[in-house]
Amino acid sequence: MDTAGERLDRFLARQMPELTRSHIQKLIERGDVLVGGKAQKAGYKAKGGEEVAVTLPAPVQAAILPEDIPLDILYEDADIIVVNKARGMVVHPAAGVTTGTLVNALLAHCDDLSGINGEIRPGIVHRLDKDTSGVMVCAKNDRAHVALAEQIKEKTARRTYVAIVHGNIAEESGTIKGAIGRHPTERKQMAIVSGGKPAVTHFRVLERFGAFTLVECRLETGRTHQIRVHMTSIGHPLVGDPKYGKRKHPFAALITGQALHSRSLDLIHPATGEPMHFEAPLPRDMAAILEELRKR
Secondary structure, three states: OOOOOOEHHHHHHHHOOOOOHHHHHHHHHOOOEEEOOEEOOOOOEOOOOOOEEEOOOOOEOOOOOOOOOOOOEEEEOOOEEEEEEOOOOOOOOEOOEOOOOHHHHHHHHOOOOOOHHHEOOOOEOOOOOOOOEEEEEEEOOHHHHHHHHHHHHOOOOEEEEEEEEEOOOOOOEEEEEOOEEEOOOOOOOEEEOOOOEOOEEEEEEEEEOOOEEEEEEEEOOOOOOHHHHHHHHOOOOEOOOOOOOOOOOOOOOOOOOOOEEEEEEEEEOOOOOOEEEEEOOOOHHHHHHHHHHHHO
8 A cells, every 4th residue: 555544445446446335345344355464444544555465256146047027228338228117126136036126137138237246247236116116227347337336426426206295295395304224113114313324305396286296306315215214204205105105095006106206317428428318207107196186
């Protein structure tokens, strides 16, 4: 290490830009990074002139099978693929869900997804909840993955959502700030908690229906269930939300899951540097709810 006083994790991020910061943190935690022959913590500060050795474990073949699942592809090139994810589709296999995911579908469609963070071909840069529909970008190589992840982290990638919520929001627009972490008693839920991760959501009213409101939400951060938690915190839970919403609503026959849609995504192309804008049309279930509300 040639810079005295520099943190180990920041030094590695500068020297190995092809790795994400989370990957670097995992390497340090596993003892795969040695400074002068000894494992150190991420916050270790260089003395200057020390030798740093990094062992990169061989990528583990993902135990995920390709599945011929139809995809609504909005854009695709050699670096990225942008899809309109359907409501009800899980993004990545997890405990109890190994088939029918977006990754299963992508593996059947692409043979060149990124292998970042030590797993071959996951491609996933950011996520949407199972019952949230709309625009998602996936990386087809590691360089694109790192560049896109950095844009999301640095808030240069702009994500806009639309939601149908309970109640008539008094303001025309506003900003919700509240640190989000695991709910203290309901372990499958998130909540605004002391010591949580900072989260900021900007909202704007698009249309009012008395007992319901159509809102646009723009994220500054991307915490788990962020819009769902933040809108609930101001007394306007999302229609159909099984975790945070009201149990009864008049649209149960029209929608399964929360009425939340990732409408647009703005980003800089990781290879060309070109600004790009993607939009996904409102899904049929939310459109049907709005049609019903407008009739009233």
